[in-house]
Amino acid sequence: MDNALPAPLPAALPAHLGWRVLAMVYDAMPNIALWFAVSGVALAVVPGHAPFAPWSLGQFALWLLCWAISGLYAVMSWRGIGQTLGMRPWRLKVLAADGRKAGAGALWLRYAVATVSLAAAGLGFAWSLVDRERRTWHDIASRTVMVRLPKP
Numbered sequence: 705m706d707n708a709l710p711a712p713l714p715a716a717l718p719a720h721l722g723w724r725v726l727a728m729v730y731d732a733m734p735n736i737a738l739w740f741a742v743s744g745v746a747l748a749v750v751p752g753h754a755p756f757a758p759w760s761l762g763q764f765a766l767w768l769l770c771w772a773i774s775g776l777y778a779v780m781s782w783r784g785i786g787q788t789l790g791m792r793p794w795r796l797k798v799l800a801a802d803g804r805k806a807g808a809g810a811l812w813l814r815y816a817v818a819t820v821s822l823a824a825a826g827l828g829f830a831w832s833l834v835d836r837e838r839r840t841w842h843d844i845a846s847r848t849v850m851v852r853l854p855k856p
Contacts, residue, residue: 718838719850721829723794731778731790738777739770771819779811795853806848814846 746756746766755762781788786797786805798814800806806814821828821841828841835844843849 717852719794719796719852720838721832723796723852724829724832724840724850727788727790727794727796729790730793731788734777734789735774738773742766742770742773775812775815778815779808782806782811782814783808791850795855796850797853798848798850801847801849806846810846810848814842814848817842817845 743766746769750756750762754760756766757763778788781791782798783806786799791797798806798811800810817828818840821831832838832840832843837849839849
């Protein structure tokens with residue numbers, strides 16, 4: 705009879721930039737579908753197309769609504785199982801820095817700073833290439849971490 709303890713599971717590793725980019729590309733698909741749905745509802749509710757003319761207040765409001773809907777998708781996914789649809793195939797997961805489930809406030813902050821990270825020509829994401837722990841600006845600001853889980 706062998707009394708040896710089972711080997712511990714390997715620790716999750718911080719996600720490399722390449723995995724993050726793959727997840728974002730994959731997550732573009734459900735986000736585009738959400739934007740189509742939001743835009744369709746907006747066009748059905750608001751009479752005429754003039755309110756959505758380029759550079760109008762209506763167009764800005766629609767983009768802001770699409771941004772918020774994408775944030776809701778991301779935060780609900782991260783808060784629920786720690787993953788969006790795009791993160792699942794690559795075994796990525798968002799956690800609080802201490803390894804527990806992240807809170808909603810931290811996740812909304814993560815989403816907001818990730819927007820800035822992307823809008824700054826991706827510099828906030830590229831930061832993970834120089835950070836020893838592979839953290840992005842939004843990882844640092846929200847005290848969360850994106851990890852790559854080991855193969856099952």
